[in-house]
Amino acid sequence: MRKSIATVSLSGSLAEKLAAAAAAGFDGVEIFENDLLASPMSPEEVRLRAADLGLAMEIYQPFRDFEAVPADVLARNLRRAEHKFRVMERLGANQLLVCSSVSEDTVSDDALAAEQLHQLADRASAYGIRVAYEALAWGRHVNTYDHSWRIVEQADHPALGVCLDSFHILSRGSDPSGIQEIPGEKIFFLQLADAPLMAMDVLQWSRHYRCFPGQGGLDVAGLARRAVGAGYDGPLSLEIFNDVFRQSDAHRTAVDAMRSLITLEEAVGLARPPAPVVPAGFAFAELATPETDRLSGLLGSLGFARTGRHTGKPVELWEQGHARILLNTGGRTRREGPALAAVGLETPAPADSVKRAESLLAPVLPRRRADNDAPLDAVAAPDGTELFFCRTGHPDHPSWTADFAPAAAPPEPAASAGITRIDHLALTQPWHHFDEASLFYRSVLGLQPDESLELADPYGLIRSRAVTAPDGAVRIALNVAPGPGEHDLPWQHVTLATGDIVATARRLRDLGAPLLPIPGNYYDDLEARYDLGPQTHRTLRSLGILYDRDEHGEFFHLYTVTVGRVFFEIVQRTGGYRGYGAQNAFIRMAAQHAHR
């Protein structure tokens, strides 16, 4: 189906919005009236610009407070409409969105509303224009889609139909199944918007918090399926009022929007992009660093051994158990020092992983970095992290490890600290792009987003959301700072798993690992909250291990100090614990600030 976006969903001037929509592959746009009014381009110039960009003018919107009014107001409203029809003629738009009235002038009289909308449609059709009538969730008398349809049915004019908006329908908890009873040709337009589930005034919710389908909690795909089932064949159009999108780069937002629509089409069964290939584990975590001294020391003190050197690039491989860390001194590095720059993901079919990502507009990275390198399938995540799709050590596929010449044997069990693998990675997302990131990991990699959490850093609330493979083999925590200010989120981390946190912690002490000091007050409180027995409490306190539990099991964790932007966490999960120790995050963050 055609894909469209309302200009209000994107930032910038009307010209910038059109360019961004076209670049992301949209077929058409809804022209939001204020975007036209504020533009120095005349309607004719906008028409030409859109045509040049291959964008259809799907609808002009909104026309407000029209129906079910006294005769004198009707006369004014029709005069207003005639002005708009003339603008639309110049613009080349042949549908007008009319939203149900919120005015004090309107009365509760369906017959009057129908009769006046009939008049409006009659005048519109003289211009070749159709009228799509939409029930606003906060309309004064008409605020449900079935009510708007009853009025349209009663008005019975070929140039009058309904506009369905998923937000207005689902935010009120209306049952969308009645959509199937509307003849498809009378559904003139379909607007799709999601929103996080929030208990708040619906007008404020709509104006500030809408998001792209798949980024919130509404069943937008289910609603779209019913409209398509009813025979709707117009565009799928996104109309998103969102404070963050208003501030974000329009091109980036448009790509995010298109990714959302492709994912929705797949869910509805309208399109079949290449299937997602869920990653089966972490192949490696790659740290970009200006020099390796500090990280070498840190990794050594965690029981890692340098096992390889890349044959063509300044990259070292460090291993312990199945945990692999790459230190890359050749790439771009940041002022702050070492940072998590790339993630290797184990997948049964790297090429298929890339096809999936490409179909969802992820930038595909060059397969070979140098002539002698083994080919690598990789894409860029929205935050710039490079995702490599790997099949490590399988005879049927070239392995990235072949590019590394052995530097030393992996540590003997006696030298190791008992670390077995990477448990999860935590990536810092740019301030504006949290929902974009979770949709990306869900749609591209087939990971499931958990609940969004708020973590109290001493200098602001941090939002955190993990995306997880169904079997838990890949977990990525996405963290976003409260704002782009001076306290921008400094930290990413690599979390390593151990089967015995106490033995590992003791070994790390022996190895001189620089661990984050945890305040004694935390342990006093832990004793108040849990009775784990005096011995366990003493052990946790003396080794700086934090503790959490959920209904499935227990979680023990400790941290290193931060090097550059990166620190390491070491965890033991028992009995199927699913979380990340979020309730201890404020302790860790305060300790990190104190330690800096």
Place this chain on the structure above:
Amino acid sequence: MRKSIATVSLSGSLAEKLAAAAAAGFDGVEIFENDLLASPMSPEEVRLRAADLGLAMEIYQPFRDFEAVPADVLARNLRRAEHKFRVMERLGANQLLVCSSVSEDTVSDDALAAEQLHQLADRASAYGIRVAYEALAWGRHVNTYDHSWRIVEQADHPALGVCLDSFHILSRGSDPSGIQEIPGEKIFFLQLADAPLMAMDVLQWSRHYRCFPGQGGLDVAGLARRAVGAGYDGPLSLEIFNDVFRQSDAHRTAVDAMRSLITLEEAVGLARPPAPVVPAGFAFAELATPETDRLSGLLGSLGFARTGRHTGKPVELWEQGHARILLNTGGRTRREGPALAAVGLETPAPADSVKRAESLLAPVLPRRRADNDAPLDAVAAPDGTELFFCRTGHPDHPSWTADFAPAAAPPEPAASAGITRIDHLALTQPWHHFDEASLFYRSVLGLQPDESLELADPYGLIRSRAVTAPDGAVRIALNVAPGPGEHDLPWQHVTLATGDIVATARRLRDLGAPLLPIPGNYYDDLEARYDLGPQTHRTLRSLGILYDRDEHGEFFHLYTVTVGRVFFEIVQRTGGYRGYGAQNAFIRMAAQHAHR
């Protein structure tokens, strides 16, 4: 009364919070448990630090999910409480805040709740500790203050009383008049928090949007009056959960908090700071500029004449009618170029204005900048704007104009563009400090805040709120950008009044004033919205004049282009129009971006 603040209201480490509270003049603090847990200071060290700073430990909080539970849970909860009593003993805190349970363990049984709270109070009193029981607005069974009081009354223990929190009471719409029926000595603690009126889930509202009394829409002073009337004599304590305060400088937030409490004390009749002196008009607007060429040209083209030069500083005076603009090339200037740096306010008693401001913690500026200067009374507003209190041309007071040597006569009526005075000024507020600013102008100058508006800039929503003298002689619009990012709000403006916008606009054309081009689409829409007659529509369009109306009258306005951070607006108000043309702001902002 003693003044206190909960540590959760301020950003940073516990040590930073204590320092900020003490520096702002607080007498005591509520220790928020997580702040202690995350601190590397032991309870004993915190006790000493607070004592050094002269801060009392007013209460330790919160203790959750205690009452009306089965016997086994009670045993665990009492064990947990004993741990807390020991921590409080080390800390030197002798009151514990217990909030009503939200746990699934609690049952609806007032007698059981009373009996168990009696037990808790009994154990607490062995440590010399009192228990203040607070009804959370979202408590499972106990969520109103009168309910919490019935339970406390029934428990009948000298170490058990209630804690009243204005947010929990007023957010639910409870009638606070029942507070007077609680014996004052049984009100153990009074927490004060305001919040903007929002229709949303009360828990989310409380956790993210609380603000200092006078910054929101709740009658916090009325509630405090009733508690004091009942005989409460503990501290007035602020407990504010606010996403912005979490990110802001703690010292600045603490000053804002103290200003709020002083204003509340005045409203309640507990304190009598020097009375506010409402300014009677604008004496001048001062622009700091690295050079005067561009602004001289602009002012000349607006019909201003340079009428004076400061005798000791590089400052020029420009006049037209009663509008006076100072150009100062001597002060600090910004990278962006000219900016509005100071405002002269006419007041009947400059020294009294300063006394008022000083009592509300506004920094007082030196009275003489140079030996020969006339003394000037001035303070700094939160955004750094200098506010000068002036008595221009009155024989009973030195006039700032005496420091200026005449440079030319004011323009003859023939040379003038008909500008009569400054209508209003628009100041850009730092991202985090919008509520602080409106409280400052209300409490220090006695200006009344209008509604807060949202203006759609192409790159984000801008919040705007005007503060106005009752007679409209002083109006200041406070604008704040959506975030501190790359699209930080660039613009301040000086709005000048004319009695005849059309004549002024024609004169400005003749003078070659650089006016902001307004899109033709705006005028097409204006014709659709209002039938002002073809002649008026033609005139507005040809002269680039925007139009608005309210129930009181009409508003005509036009803009110059921006020089540095500053532009000028010229307005005509008719028939008592009260607004600022907010509905046209999106047109202006888009035109400004297009023009840059």
